[in-house]
Amino acid sequence: MKTVTILGATGSVGTSTLDLIEREPDRFSVRALTANCDVERLAAAARRTRAELAVVADESCLPALREALRGTDTNVAGGVLAVCDAARSGADLTVGAIVGCAGLQPVMAAVEQGGTVVIANKEPLVSAGELVVDAARRFGATLLPADSEHNAIFQCFDRAQAKHVRRIILTASGGPFRDWSLERMRDVTPQQAVAHPNWTMGAKISVDSATLMNKGLELIEAHYLFFLPSEQIDILIHPQSVIHSLVEFVDGSMLAQLASPDMRIPIAYALAWPERMATPAQRLDLASIARFDFEAPDLQRFPALRLAREALEAGGAAPIVLNAANEVGVASFLAGRIGFADIAAIVERALDESDFGAPTSIAEVLEVDRMTRVRVESAMQAVCQ
Numbered sequence: 001m002k003t004v005t006i007l008g009a010t011g012s013v014g015t016s017t018l019d020l021i022e023r024e025p026d027r028f029s030v031r032a033l034t035a036n037c038d039v040e041r042l043a044a045a046a047r048r049t050r051a052e053l054a055v056v057a058d059e060s061c062l063p064a065l066r067e068a069l070r071g072t073d074t075n076v077a078g079g080v081l082a083v084c085d086a087a088r089s090g091a092d093l094t095v096g097a098i099v100g101c102a103g104l105q106p107v108m109a110a111v112e113q114g115g116t117v118v119i120a121n122k123e124p125l126v127s128a129g130e131l132v133v134d135a136a137r138r139f140g141a142t143l144l145p146a147d148s149e150h151n152a153i154f155q156c157f158d159r160a161q162a163k164h165v166r167r168i169i170l171t172a173s174g175g176p177f178r179d180w181s182l183e184r185m186r187d188v189t190p191q192q193a194v195a196h197p198n199w200t201m202g203a204k205i206s207v208d209s210a211t212l213m214n215k216g217l218e219l220i221e222a223h224y225l226f227f228l229p230s231e232q233i234d235i236l237i238h239p240q241s242v243i244h245s246l247v248e249f250v251d252g253s254m255l256a257q258l259a260s261p262d263m264r265i266p267i268a269y270a271l272a273w274p275e276r277m278a279t280p281a282q283r284l285d286l287a288s289i290a291r292f293d294f295e296a297p298d299l300q301r302f303p304a305l306r307l308a309r310e311a312l313e314a315g316g317a318a319p320i321v322l323n324a325a326n327e328v329g330v331a332s333f334l335a336g337r338i339g340f341a342d343i344a345a346i347v348e349r350a351l352d353e354s355d356f357g358a359p360t361s362i363a364e365v366l367e368v369d370r371m372t373r374v375r376v377e378s379a380m381q382a383v384c385q
């Protein structure tokens, strides 16, 4: 029996994780579940799984959570520190499924207790990859990737053979605007941007997929998870989202992982690792898929991917600035304050104006993140006035 804590249990990844572990009650039990403020969904999941602890990051939601779980054995708590306490609650597996850099402190808390941390929440690795990976080494924590591309690489990449890897190739669907002109993309609405052709996901990652910033964040994530430099990580557009990524070896062989686009498959791999577990995901019918298409990404129409690679290669605080500016940009686009193309423009400007030194602690990472958000917000207000 493995005990599991899910950080971000009410989101898309959190819900898929719950779906898997609730199918195997003899194999998994729930230690703690967290959310930001979705009390209804959190309380329902805590009741179903008999979770020991349920936590809302937004403390103002705690009275409602307490009320919703009255009469159960589930303890409740509220606030960011309580989410970090949940992350270090001693579970065998902690699933990082919070969206954004808000997951950084909880992920670090989980890593510092030395267990196994399943990483879906990519932004903490983008902003503080070196610190997270270094802490994992020092505290003996195991990081398992749940992001479908990194999970695919993890399944193909024999670490004992690392020196024989020539490059890894992260595939990208290309998002809903893959073949749209720049002109046409100017009028994109939030509803259009969150309607991903292949995956059902939270709003922020859906917009990131539409701008290709998601692939840029994944490029940086892969750099830290697989210890590879930028030039050994390629991006390939593959609209069917069936080949989730590939590893090329020095002899010219390529290994790939294929599956239907259902996050339960990579999450199940991480939950059951080093074994495997059954999932209800649709099986691939290759004869009916019939063909796979590939193309190189277009960095003119999707500048976010170029910016992410530049930030990775610049190092220091650049990835933090990239991520923080993008989070503000995406939230502003979803709120109808800016246009779709403005997201990458905001990120580029923030990177150009960044004068931060390389951070040496999580506190410094959080300060660069905070300062970038303040700068981006005030620059946006000046333009919108």
Ligand SMILES: NC(=O)c1ccc[n+]([C@@H]2O[C@H](COP(=O)([O-])OP(=O)(O)OC[C@H]3O[C@@H](n4cnc5c(N)ncnc54)[C@H](OP(=O)(O)O)[C@@H]3O)[C@@H](O)[C@H]2O)c1
Residues within 6 Å of the ligand: 007, 008, 009, 010, 011, 012, 013, 014, 034, 035, 036, 037, 038, 039, 057, 083, 096, 097, 098, 099, 100, 102, 103, 120, 121, 122, 123, 146, 147, 148, 199, 200, 201, 202, 203, 204, 205, 263
């Ligand atoms: N969705 C996918 O298929 C997928 C695939 C690969 C990687 N990922 C990555 O996984 C992460 C989660 O994505 P998602 O699509 O599952 O997001 P989502 O559906 O928006 O869910 C986000 C979760 O984080 C919680 N949360 C939001 N803000 C928070 C805060 N400030 N403090 C604490 N918790 C907070 C939310 O709680 P409330 O519900 O209360 O707001 C919710 O439980 C992202 O980093 C994403 O890039 C997602």
